[in-house]
Amino acid sequence: MRFPSNFGWGAATSAYQIEGAAKEDGRGESIWDTFSRTPGRTRNGDTGDVAVDHYHRWSEDLDLMRDLGLHSYRFSVSWPRIQPDGTGEPNQRGLDFYRRLIDGLHDRGIEPMVTLFHWDLPQSLQDVGGWENRDTAYRFGDYAAAVFHGLGDQVPVWLTVNEPKTVVQNGYLQGHHAPGCQDPDAAYLVAHHLQLAHGLAVRALRAGGSAARIGPALNLHPCYPADDTPAAASAARLYDGYENRLYLDSILKGAYPEDVLADLGDGSRMAQGIADGDLEIIATPVDLLAVQYYTPYYVTADGAKAPRWPTSQADWQQIHPDGMYDILTRVTRDYGPVPITITENGLPCPDVLGPDGAVDDAGRIAFLRDHFTAAHRAIADGVPLESYHVWSLLDNFEWAEGYDQRWGLVYVDYATQLRVLKRSAHWYREVIRDNGL
Ligand code: FCB
Numbered sequence: 001m002r003f004p005s006n007f008g009w010g011a012a013t014s015a016y017q018i019e020g021a022a023k024e025d026g027r028g029e030s031i032w033d034t035f036s037r038t039p040g041r042t043r044n045g046d047t048g049d050v051a052v053d054h055y056h057r058w059s060e061d062l063d064l065m066r067d068l069g070l071h072s073y074r075f076s077v078s079w080p081r082i083q084p085d086g087t088g089e090p091n092q093r094g095l096d097f098y099r100r101l102i103d104g105l106h107d108r109g110i111e112p113m114v115t116l117f118h119w120d121l122p123q124s125l126q127d128v129g130g131w132e133n134r135d136t137a138y139r140f141g142d143y144a145a146a147v148f149h150g151l152g153d154q155v156p157v158w159l160t161v162n163e164p165k166t167v168v169q170n171g172y173l174q175g176h177h178a179p180g181c182q183d184p185d186a187a188y189l190v191a192h193h194l195q196l197a198h199g200l201a202v203r204a205l206r207a208g209g210s211a212a213r214i215g216p217a218l219n220l221h222p223c224y225p226a227d228d229t230p231a232a233a234s235a236a237r238l239y240d241g242y243e244n245r246l247y248l249d250s251i252l253k254g255a256y257p258e259d260v261l262a263d264l265g266d267g268s269r270m271a272q273g274i275a276d277g278d279l280e281i282i283a284t285p286v287d288l289l290a291v292q293y294y295t296p297y298y299v300t301a302d303g304a305k306a307p308r309w310p311t312s313q314a315d316w317q318q319i320h321p322d323g324m325y326d327i328l329t330r331v332t333r334d335y336g337p338v339p340i341t342i343t344e345n346g347l348p349c350p351d352v353l354g355p356d357g358a359v360d361d362a363g364r365i366a367f368l369r370d371h372f373t374a375a376h377r378a379i380a381d382g383v384p385l386e387s388y389h390v391w392s393l394l395d396n397f398e399w400a401e402g403y404d405q406r407w408g409l410v411y412v413d414y415a416t417q418l419r420v421l422k423r424s425a426h427w428y429r430e431v432i433r434d435n436g437l
Contacts, residue, residue: 001436002436003376006386008388009071012344015078018051021026021293022049025096035178043401044403048397055097058101061393061419063109071387073393074113075114076116080118102151130179131193131197145208147204150207158205159215163292164195164248170399189270192278196282199283215289217290218244221327225298231301232299235300242260245260254282288426329381337382337384342385342388345388345389349364365427368424391407393410394410397414402407
């Protein structure tokens, strides 16, 4: 099985999950600093204060990427490193760190793919309402412009907001992510402001005359009816609206899905918060769509989730590679042939460093093999899929799960910061070398 000759193989990380150096070089505080330092919020009270110390070990980490043969590395810029309080003149030392990283990638022949926002909102902006405050979207547009100005000449692909839906659902519905709210009415207003922020960033890039490409990074979940009843079919349809179409339709069709708007009601804070012209901003044309796929959902007639496939260590993840095929082909069918990159897909495993110095993560290899196969099938069936980034390059801070879940191709011994390529990393190197399986 061979992939197209220009297919890009990569790996992904995000700033708060790997960098550490929480107080260095003028970095401000983010909502994840606040949240993770609040007792009871993360497993074992873990924080990203040190994480995998990538802020200091970036050069060694780039060497690992070169050793794997990666074509592309997707990482995120920490907003509070660039604007410690979320507004104003950029902090040069913050920009310098990413400049060194980007130069180091180019030196090693690896293309940078840069996410502007992977959940680490400056705490100062949270203090004035965070994503519930419409102004935060405009602050994000300004921040994006500062990053484009500081780093843009060396970055071919930008991603705007990582998984707005996870902010909405985990941060504002369930509350197990920062900022830890449980407020459905606020949640969908936040969704709208995140979409607006996305559009403002796209406009900021275009306004600067950049030739770089830009798009959103959406975690998409195929939603299937749990049984054959019409009631389950219609419940799954609405579920799909909340999981997928809310984000896809607004960006790629310039309208929020009617069924979701009707379900939320005219009086909802979201409905009230949509101003004239917002959807034109949100639907500013993008160059590519970044898809993150982890799991399908099966929905019962009463709108509940009914898991069907074995789960991983992450209880929300059912292992179902065909779901990736289904969501990729569906996006191409429903939204036209917009170029797609997979920016996240992966599996947590109970990895241990053996006495022989090896980490045998056979489960991860099987998972990736099956998902690469599904992606290959999607390409054969006409999906313009151009690259694939495994989540994650390194074991890292998995949000509320702290350091308990290991998602990396590279094992990190957190006590010593030693990096060890897992068996999956050696295997992935061969996939990349052969451009296939
Ligand atoms: C995604 C996040 C990423 C990581 C993986 C496991 O939802 O974008 O940061 O936590 O899940």
